[in-house]
Amino acid sequence: MDFSRQLIEWYMVNKRTLPWRDTDNPYFIWLSEVILQQTRVKQGLPYYQSFVKTFPTVQKLAAASQDSVLKLWQGLGYYSRARNLQAAAKQIVDDGLKFPDNYKDLLTLKGVGDYTAAAIASFAFKEAVPVVDGNVYRVLSRIYGIATPINVPAGVKEFKVLATKLLNNKDPATHNQAIMEFGALQCTPKNPDCCTCPFQMDCVAFQEERIPQLPVKIKKTKVKSLFHHYLVIQTPSGRTILNQRDTSSIWAGLFEFPYIESNGALLSNEVTEHEVFKEVTSGSRFRESGYNQQPIIHKLSHRKIHAYFWIVKVEEELIDAILVDDAFKKPVHVLMDRFMKEFWHRN
Ligand code: SF4
Known part of the structure; x- marks a missing residue:
C-alpha cells in the first residue's frame, strides 16, 4: 500500500477550507494548533479569528494583559493553554523576536510539546517530522491493527516510529494535514465511514472487525x-x-x-x-x-x-x-x- 499517496489523494478531494491552512505564518499556525487541542474545529474557529484580530502579532500577544488574554479564551477550557501561549510569546519577544524555525527549537517554548512543535515545523517550515495526535493514533492503530495502548511510553514510541516511517518527506505538510483530516472526517471515533474508505482493503481493524476496540487507551485517572x-x-x-x-x-x-x-x-x-x-x-x-x-x-x-x-x-x-x-x-x-x-x- 502506498499510504501517503492514497492519503493525500483522499485529502485533495475531501479537505475542509480552514483559515490556518492558507497561511505559512508560524504564529497563526501555532495559535490554531493550541486552540484546537481538546477543541473541535467548529468551536475553535471563532476563537482563532478573535485571537488573530485582537493579537495579530506575537508582540501584541506578549504585550497584552493576562486578563485580556484569558477573557478572550473564556469558554475554551484548559486555561493553561492560554497562559502558556502568552508566556511563550514573551519568550519569543525576549529572544529578539526570533520565532523558532525548527522542531527542536520549537520544543523550548513554554507549553509546546511534541505534537505542536511537529505541526508548526512541518506546516510553516516544511520540516519532515510527523504529527501524532488523537486522530493519528486512531487512524494508524486501525489500519495497522496495533493494540499497544496509546497512553503508555511504549505505545507513544511505537506510533511515532510508524508515523515517521510513513511520512512523505517531500511534502510533510500536506501529509500531516491529510492524516489528521482523515481522522477527523473519515476514520472518526464512532461510526467511521468505512464504506467509502480508500484503505478498506488494507485496514486490519476493518478486515478483522476490531474497529470499536481500537485504539486502546488505559484508563488511569481516578475522578x-x-x-x-x-x-x-x-x-x-x-x-x-x-x-x-x-x-x-x-x-x-x-x-x-x-x-x-x-x-x-x-x-x-x-x-x-x-x-x-x-x-x-x-x-x-x-x-x-x-x-x-x-x-x-x-x-x-x-x-x-x-x-x-x-x-x-x-x-x-x-x-x-x-x-x-x-x-x-x-x-x-x-x-x-x-x-x-x-x-x-x-x-
Ligand atoms: S476502513 Fe474504516 S476503520 Fe479502517 S481506516 Fe477506513 S474508515 Fe478507518
Missing part, C-alpha cells in the same frame, strides 16, 4: 469530587466580590466568587460561621437569602466539582466589592460564567 460553596455577595449598591485564582491551580488567573471548600453539602449556619464567610463579609450584618439547593456539576478530567451558590446580602459596602458590570469584564471559568449570566440575566 475526585470537590464541593465548592461560592459566596455571591451583594452590597447595598449592588456590588459583588471576585477573587483571582493563584498560579498553582488549573484555573490560575481566572476570577471567581470567594468560596468555601468542604467534603459535601453544608447547612446554612455551617457557611455563615465559616472563617472564609466572616472574612469576606468583614463583620457586616448580612442576610443569607437562599442558595441553589441543586449544585451545578462540572466535570474536569480528574475532578468533579459540585458548585453551590449562596446569595449573601450585606448591609454595608465592602472595600473589595466591584460593580457587577466590571465583574462581567473579568475572565472567569465556565462555572462562574454560567451562574453569572443566569443570575444577572446577561447573555
Whole structure:
C-alpha cells in the first residue's frame, strides 16, 4: 500500500477550507494548533479569528494583559493553554523576536510539546517530522491493527516510529494535514465511514472487525469530587466580590466568587460561621437569602466539582466589592460564567 499517496489523494478531494491552512505564518499556525487541542474545529474557529484580530502579532500577544488574554479564551477550557501561549510569546519577544524555525527549537517554548512543535515545523517550515495526535493514533492503530495502548511510553514510541516511517518527506505538510483530516472526517471515533474508505482493503481493524476496540487507551485517572460553596455577595449598591485564582491551580488567573471548600453539602449556619464567610463579609450584618439547593456539576478530567451558590446580602459596602458590570469584564471559568449570566440575566 502506498499510504501517503492514497492519503493525500483522499485529502485533495475531501479537505475542509480552514483559515490556518492558507497561511505559512508560524504564529497563526501555532495559535490554531493550541486552540484546537481538546477543541473541535467548529468551536475553535471563532476563537482563532478573535485571537488573530485582537493579537495579530506575537508582540501584541506578549504585550497584552493576562486578563485580556484569558477573557478572550473564556469558554475554551484548559486555561493553561492560554497562559502558556502568552508566556511563550514573551519568550519569543525576549529572544529578539526570533520565532523558532525548527522542531527542536520549537520544543523550548513554554507549553509546546511534541505534537505542536511537529505541526508548526512541518506546516510553516516544511520540516519532515510527523504529527501524532488523537486522530493519528486512531487512524494508524486501525489500519495497522496495533493494540499497544496509546497512553503508555511504549505505545507513544511505537506510533511515532510508524508515523515517521510513513511520512512523505517531500511534502510533510500536506501529509500531516491529510492524516489528521482523515481522522477527523473519515476514520472518526464512532461510526467511521468505512464504506467509502480508500484503505478498506488494507485496514486490519476493518478486515478483522476490531474497529470499536481500537485504539486502546488505559484508563488511569481516578475522578475526585470537590464541593465548592461560592459566596455571591451583594452590597447595598449592588456590588459583588471576585477573587483571582493563584498560579498553582488549573484555573490560575481566572476570577471567581470567594468560596468555601468542604467534603459535601453544608447547612446554612455551617457557611455563615465559616472563617472564609466572616472574612469576606468583614463583620457586616448580612442576610443569607437562599442558595441553589441543586449544585451545578462540572466535570474536569480528574475532578468533579459540585458548585453551590449562596446569595449573601450585606448591609454595608465592602472595600473589595466591584460593580457587577466590571465583574462581567473579568475572565472567569465556565462555572462562574454560567451562574453569572443566569443570575444577572446577561447573555
Ligand atoms: S476502513 Fe474504516 S476503520 Fe479502517 S481506516 Fe477506513 S474508515 Fe478507518
